Amino acid sequence: MFNYESIEDICREAEARGIRISEAVLDDQSEQLEKSREELFALMSARLDVMEQAVSAGLDPELRSTSGLTGGDAARLWARSGSGGMTGGFMLRSMARAMAVSENNAAMGRIVAAPTAGSCGILPGTVASLLAEGRCTREQAVLSLFTAGAFGMVIAQKASISGAEGGCQAECGAACAMAAAALVELMGGSPRQSADAAAMALKNQLGLVCDPVAGLVEIPCIKRNVAGVSIAFAAAEMALAGIESRIPADECVDAMREVGEALPASLRETAKAGLAATPTGKRLREQVFGREE
Amino acid sequence: MNVFDIIGPIMIGPSSSHTAGAVRLGRVASKLLGERPVKAEIELTGSFAQTYRGHGTDKALVAGIMGFDSDDERIRSSLELAREKGIAVSFSETTIPGAHPNTARITLTGAGGRRAVVRGASVGGGSILITAVNGMGVSFTGQYNTILVLHQDKPGAIAVVTHFMAHSGVNIGNFRLSRERRGGEALMTIEIDGGVPEELMDRLRALPEVQQAILIPAL
Incomplete structure (x- = not known):
């Protein structure tokens, strides 16, 4: 059984058995949770369903958050995808999906925390995009979420997936690493390449602070989900091209924990510094909650 | 921890502490009441009082009072639904010394x-801690079936209650006793592994030492 304290252990097990990481994780979770593989697959499939529904709900141009600060931007990005933009229709639609789910979260819609509500757009923007665009089967997409989940468990246990503890790198950074590992698997990469992709994704989010305006999961969280998707694709493409991370994934997770511990409390979800403390950030806070006594 | 803690839960946004936790606080109140509510007075402290509207905490609390789950899309429109159901809802700010910043008192x-x-307080990640029930200090999370027993503080009261539990094959996971003063009213908070047979609650209520016995089913 896995203890989910090492990405290396999970890779070795999958390599030794000549199977995908997702299959090794599904076997392991089946044993640990004492449920059949079919039951666990169905549970994960239901989560993918909710991700897809959240994409549709979030693409509504009329959608607004409870605070009134955000909403409707995913529809703008989606509209631009028609022209292909600079980076191609696929990339724009993927970013729009991430934004849609994140905006739906801010509007009190239903989402899957993956790993958190603040970072809930990144897996739908990546895995659900490959599925929606016919680049993988539904079964493969559901399975890849087990791979994503395994990387998330290691990060949660060795570092943190809470913005209040580790900053945004712990939320969007973790989601990004999870997504990169899943994307590699979906495109036929090896377990080792999944680990490299996760490492490269984490490296590119290291140090990202959690500084939400008015303490709400909106500004800048929604746009960081969009950026998280692009980083996940970049990391996965590098790994699939045979590029290795010079720093192993497990050591990147250790570094993330150290960086998170070094962040001042003002940059860990308390809305006391960073973007939250800018003049505009403060003005928006007053707009939503009134003047502070 | 398992894979569904990471890819999950399925929830209503925007944040587990402001929505899922608040729904749970409302649900505990609803279960404690045990009948259809017609009036809900909600007092908020600290951060909850400052930010409840922008986070939708008000909607989440009321949704819980109506018995909704934390992944129910009706949470978004719970205030209108409460009005339709004839539940008079009011919100006010209060100060409870020493309370967690995300604390609500629901009457x-x-x-x-x-x-x-x-x-009770929403303490993060959707978890809650109930700190008082009907004015008496308690401490439980709502994750387990919880039995509250109000009784006279006198020798043997705990033994009698736990004897009946043992007899019903119920295993106690956590036990806490609080009392106002020696010989006065005391409260047992008992968290149970697994289910609670209905006849057990009736038997507890029939005990001469027991003034009141309440079951709060696991959320």
């Missing part, structure tokens, strides 16, 4: 005239 009045008062 419910039922259609049959019953009252229930629950004070």
